[in-house]
Amino acid sequence: MYKIISKKLVVPKEFDVWVEAPRVARHVKPGQFVIIRTNPQGERVPLTVADYDREKGLIRMIFQTVGKTTAEFADMNVGDCLTDILGPLGTPSEIKNYGTVLMVGGGVGIAALFPIIRALKEAGNKVYTILGGRTKDLVIMKEECEKYSDELLITTDDGSAGKKGVVTDAMVELAERGVKIDQSWAIGPSIMMKFASLKAKELDIPMFVSLNPIMIDGTGMCGGCRVTIHDQIRFACVDGPEFDGWGVNWNEFMNRMRQYKDEEKMSLEKYKA
Template sequence: MFPILKKTELVPNIFEMVVHHPRLAEKADPGHFVIVMVSESGERIPLTVADFDRDAGTITLVIMAIGVSTKKLCSLNTGDSLFALIGPLGHASKIENFGTAVMVAGGVGTAPIFPIARKLREYSNHVISIQGARNKDLLFWTDKLAAVSDEHIITTDDGSAGRKGIVTEPLKELLETQREKIGCVYTIGPAIMMKFCAETCRRYNVRAIASLNSVMIDGTGMCGGCRVKINNETKFTCVDGPEFDALAVDWDGVLARHKMYCNEEKCALERMETSRRRL
């Protein structure tokens, strides 16, 4: 059992949990993911590592309460324990000195992009972060991300904070004006956002890396649930990723797989709400 040392609601429906797991904290690096189980019969929930503290022996997870399992996870509180916390899984980010690295984070993607930006800075990159959300009330970790960035740009769909618009607009401007300096673009967030970041980078012939949040079951390369086409070749996000060359990802396939279990998820949520009302 892995105790939750601190749980905080960052913005409505997005929670930060600091969990005690010294062995995992010792091995975790930016880009890794973990699998969480709330109970013995619970679903295995993949979450990209948002932060870690080797001295304190803790891992930080940021979770959006969106389906049955993530809602159950987010109903746990400080002092409760996770039934299982397995990891680190997948490959860590391959950090090097790219010169200038642009980080594009959408929504909850801000959390996993933070430790990557921090490490890129340690490797003497000039880090430019673009952080997007629908509105100001959904922005979190803006100070944390700004602290590890040389430049930090915020966009909101409604203009309630930062620039009005979507993340690909400042990305396009940066690629137009600083194309020669930008060695790499990292993008983490909704699949549709990552797809358009990849398309923007393709136009300027700039390398881009995306961290995929595929549907996962075992997380060990055995079930095939997380399969994705990279350069027309089947790869498994859990063992071959989660980061891939964004320009080689079959984004339409990723988007289609995300929608595959929408009905089942909707039914499961309805069942959960019905049984709650009966209690």
């Protein structure tokens, strides 16, 4: 169970793996995630499901090595097995025909955005996609996203692909061209989601963001994943991970994401030693 079927390095520190998980593959929907453990003593880490093959019973995860557990996962090879995969967890994305949708992705968040893009296209939406990264190589899944988008715009900080700039510049470009957006999503680094949400509010575009706070049980019991949305406490693992980007308390969210940075660093250094 949970055998790694394929593994490749997409960009430095980012891995694309397909794992056997038939039950998850049968039920997972766009927007949902799983919690994995690499070994029986291991910590539980939430990862989004980037794709799935229901017939073969496989799920695809694209993850970045940021701490000890993702480093352990990155060190595993084809044929090795994860101890467990809990899921699918979270509330699926609301897929329907909105009319025209805008999909904004950055970094490894593009992996979570991809199944939502595909489902929205299949539901009949006109899809505009903006992918951003620091450099060309960090903009992953371009061809896959392009396949299900009516138009794909790319921005890079250094101008090595697409337009030089950030995703919000491309949002403004679309608005200036008169493109009317009915609903949007932004998934990526917190700072990108924050500024995309602020821009969406300015442009009067509803926007969902997918929040990835620290999680433990993933079932609404521990409170570790709490976030504040429109001044109300919500649990990302059961009420989310998608929330109204206009209502997120971004300062609190980003502070909580940094809360265990020192411990995470220490744990990773100990693992590598």
